[in-house]
Amino acid sequence: MTEIYVTAVMPCLNEANTLGICIDKAQRAFRDLGIAGEIVVADNGSSDASVSIAESRNARVVHEPRKGYGSALMAGIAAARGAIVIMADADDSYDWTSLGDYIRKIEEGFDLVIGNRFKGGIEPGAMPALHRYVGNPLLSTLARAMYRVPIADFHCGMRAFTRDAFLRMDVRTPGMEFATAMVINAAQAGLRIAEIPTRLYPDKRHRPPHLRTFRDGWRHLRFMLTYAPDWLYLAPGGLLSIVGILGMALLAGGPMAAGSVKLGIHFLALASMFALLGANVIGFGLLARLIDARRNPIAANSSFGRLLSVFTLERGLLLGMALAASGLAIDAWILFEWIARGYGDMAGTVHIAFVASTVFLLGVNAIFGVFLLNMVREERTP
Template identity: 45%
Template sequence: MSELTILMPCLNEAETLASCIAKAQSFLIANGIDGDVLIADNGSTDGSQVIAISAGALVVDVPQRGYGAALITGIRASKSKFVIMGDADDSYDFSNLMPFVQALRADHDLVMGNRFRGGIAQGAMPFLHRYLGNPVLSFLGRLFFNVPIRDFHCGLRGFHRERMLELGLSSTGMEFASEMVVKAHLHSFSIFEVPTTLSPDGRSRPPHLNTWADGWRHLKFLLLHSPRWLFLYPGISCLLLGFILVLCLAAGPITISKNIHLDIHSLVMGCVLLMVGSLSSGFALIARRQGAKSGLLPVSDSTSRYLAWFSLERVLVSSALVLLAGLSGLAFCLWQWAAHSFGDLSYASMLRPMIISGTAVVVSVQLVFIGFLAEILESQR
């Protein structure tokens, strides 16, 4: 087994491929590293395969299109202990990879390049990518997963091959970059970041990256792997705010200041928040349980006990109590109406208990559906 494979995904990179291979080979020779250059070709039609073979690189064909598909196949085809991956568009300096190698030799599992620390040449990164896309998505990655990485989407990165294969990476598109970092962190990999430079690519054609479509794929991946931020935190916030509004306005309107007067409309909004919050919190429970069962999300002993406590029977008992409260309120309203010979009722006195009681009935039904959905998914497994 050699020490290092320098892996490049390739789709019609004839203009820059030879230069990238030459720099990578020069780096291996200059530093006495036993390694090779591997091109994961994604169906090039411009002769890139011939160029790569002529330059002395290994080539593996990848029929399935996609950045992630090419890299996954390349990682599996590699026979080295370490892999350093980078784009074949001549934007990364393959002659200066020693910081990555040193960090890998120091037992870091994943070594990320940081273009913002190393330097981004003028024209190397589009304005939206540099000041909106990369900073925002990197911030969300740190927020959602507490990953200590400042440049989430740098394409130049190195890793321990065997450990990376253990993660079962599966994203075929550009979101593969996010999947690698997120799953590595969730599985307690040692992640290290080194400065690297980014130069304008040497191609005359536009890049494969689609700003909005690929940006959405990255964002979608982050959300799907963080049920806390997608469901739980918004759900708890809605529940808390809704409960406060309903509790304060159940007896009647309140005046906070001269210009702020809360009445029935605010009560309705509080009830809406309670319904949304209960649904969102239930989805958080289902998503977290499924993530734990599938191995997608790691789980601690305390989290396991917490998830195990929420059985269908407990959810149904909770739902029954909420339903009983709601039906009691509606029965009170019906009794009041009967007491007035089913005639006109006071708007102010009857609307509040009807809204609150109706909300309790809706929440109870939502809990039943959530409980049975969780049980269906559990039994399907």
């Protein structure tokens, strides 16, 4: 039996009008390249003639009952026998005869090769204007910034990769966000990623598109934010904390005035809220980073992982206790002043009392927070 070199995986849901065209093109590419290839059609519950069309052309059909673009692709890739897997849609929007460009990049040593539709060209009518000029560029820009992956088109559906690389990506997302998850996971796993120009054509389907602009756009964004704790938690939490601490430092001694602008107790309350909120958000971010380190060994060996090895439970407890003790010490001083003044009016100490209470709460939060972080860290350690 001839050993399969390349597997073409086509996710399919009611693609009877175009599936045969795509299979024929892929088979022609195999013949022209002189390689042993197979075609796997990952059927996601088609109710038309898609399955019979695939079988009549000697394609192998894999049935995946769990709905979703990602679910279909995971089933098809799991069934692949080739050392190299190439995936693309079955609606004839990608040129299945261009497999050679992808295969050559894999043979050069890249683990994942992604098409770039913006460099390869987008035919008129192939992509809605909202996707072309807003959705895809915006989401791709955010993903590049969050994950430092130099890929211009995160959502191109035509890709090639080795089976071993896909296992290392560990992609588990069932929906359209599969495309984003693949690139992010590949980058975090340290895989070599290349991008090549790929032309996008108008699809030949006679049915509504499976893609839902806002639903699927949100799923991509949701995935990116969920696994980017620095952006979602640590950056905004740090900003809130800095603003809050500076505000408390300026107003601790009493109201301030700059010309006609007066800053009093209300702004101190706002600064206190920012400091407490920022500390809590940072705590969530640290917890998210720990959980991510359990999921992703690359994250565990990052600079954050090294920082955690220095910032032990005991050091966190010392920090929390120092903050709590400082807050209590200031409150104790205010209490003694009140007694010394014969239990009279203490309006002049309201600002410093506000600051003391905030510092005390920050310390208590830190004490309980480091125990939670340590529990997750100990669970991560064998």
